[in-house]
Amino acid sequence: MATVRLFGGLRRRARDPKISVDGVTARDVLASLCRDNPGLHAVIWDGARVRDHVRGLIGGQAIELGRGLATRVTADDEIAIFPPIGSGGNTT
């Protein structure tokens, strides 16, 4: 089982800030996490997509810059999930 760590406002929507979750891919893990903690679903998912400003990291690297939700997950992996957080400016 991989370990999921939650940050910011996600913590009060889950039973614990650090949770062990089953899954072969990042998508499986997130789906399983939200099944067990339904309060997280609306904050993380937008239909079948993860919301734009939710950041997922495995080993400190952004999931979406690698293989995305298809990224394979091992029992040693720690997946960090951050809600939208801001700093500085948002120049477009």
Next chain:
Amino acid sequence: MHGWAGKVLDIDLSKGAIKNYPLDEETARLFLGGRGLGARLLWDAVGPGVAPLSPENVLIFATGPLTATGYQTSNRFSVSTKSPLTGTVLDANSGGYWGMQFKKTGYDALIVRGRAPAPVYIEIKDAGAKILAARHVWGQRVRATTQTLGQNNNKRNVLCIGPAGENQSRIAAIMNDGERSLARGGPGAVMGSKNLKAIVVEGTARPQVLDQEQFKFMLYEARKLLRQSPLTSQALPEFGTAVVLNIVNHIGALPTRNFQQSQFERAEAISGETLAEKYLVKNAACWACPIGCTRVSKTDKIEGALSGAEGGVEGPEFETTWAFGAQCGVDDLAAIIEANAICNDLGLDTISAGSTLGCAMELTEKGLLDSDLRFGRADLLAPTLEALGARRGLGAELADGSLRLAKKYGAPELSMSVKGLEMPAYDPRGLQGQGLLYATSNRGACHMRGNMLGLEVLGLPKLIDRFQVYGKSSYVILHQNASAAIDSLVVCKFTNLGVAEEYFARTLSAVTGVKYATGDLIRVGERVWNLERLYNLREGFTNADDTLPPRLLKEPVSDGPSKGWVNQLEPMLKEYYRARGWDERGVPRRAKLEELELGAL
């Protein structure tokens, strides 16, 4: 004029002379206000070679065309001067109430020249300005001075220095409204050198808005956008700026123990989440701000004279938490809150103070400095800061920042600074673009002259590879120009997390009647950036100063998600100069200056 008050107040403390004159309309159009107007006035007022702590230096307090209109976060203002820490052009800006209140006295800017023969303060009301004796508050700390001079948030507002400014610490801040700060680069020392303790403002004149109907619509739009954004409606109100600490640590970009590591094993203990859970009393907001990111925190350590309303103190912000936390190897959040409160009361820049302590800790651990300071010594933060503010013992050496300290003890490379200004809380080895941003920032290393965290980590507005080198310069330039424009309006950069520049341009047009498209507004920022560059070149700075501490260029990160990386500055810098329209030595080309209407300089 609409938006602008149309007047500049000019006070010479050496002569006791007070005069005012109209704001030049063309200057206002080109530079707006705040940082831009300050840089333009400074160019004429302080020529090359002036010693920053001499009477020939000036302090320019400037608001912008949106200030005090009631537009979201239109409370901010800036101070511009020649920095006593770096010798560069400097501006620092602050929120709270003072900027709004100063604008309501009927002026866009205040220029303070000379040096008073004895301590004074300035009082500005609708009827005019006075220079008054300040013997009764000289020597007092910030909170006491602010109360003595009659702070009353919506009516009368106090800006002052504390003991650190009086003692001309080169990392001294100017404080306003008690706990807000114009912090970076040592403007408090310039104020102290002028024997100027405080500036008190009390005004009633609201700025004129040309197109009221359009302005009301823009207010409505901004309110809606800020409410819709999860950043400005949830993350910042709930956790404040410290909410980013965990993610910066998680990716391996949180400088730890004077940048020797890039992850702090005790980050959770000093995070925004822990602050909210254990120490938060409430959040607070500046004038006309619907976001409310300010923390009011309380611990047993800040009882008595240090504490304010409800026994709490404002802060700490993320950068402060990092500076006294990871940078010093300290995991005691209560001690960090206390250190922040002491800095605010002494009038000190928390980033430079914390980073200078971290530098002293490494000097000590390497056997170069004989002191008790060691990484992790939370118990020494408060007494060391008190000594620093008083210039007592080792504090006298710490008071002039990390570069002068490290040079004195034979290891300038241990100062984690650019152009002498201590770096904020992002390790450029794990964030390549942030390194370029620090190296090229005109006032020295700064996260508020643009910030690549949004693009390289948070995915705002999109995520790019933080280790990518080529192509980064265009993003950095865009952020630098936009930040200079926003600092010239002046509004809070957090507003920009929900409200795009296009809305600022439309609001500016509605308020002033001068038509600004989005590109025009960004062009103002580019103009300001180039003018600041010209100022530094005139002072003798060269492309050799656009660099980072050797540690970040030569020592790869030893562990964690950024393992193996140094900052690849050189190729980014070459690309940056070219994209800026500068030559290979970083000098703006004539064609660029003509394009920006800076040809006459």
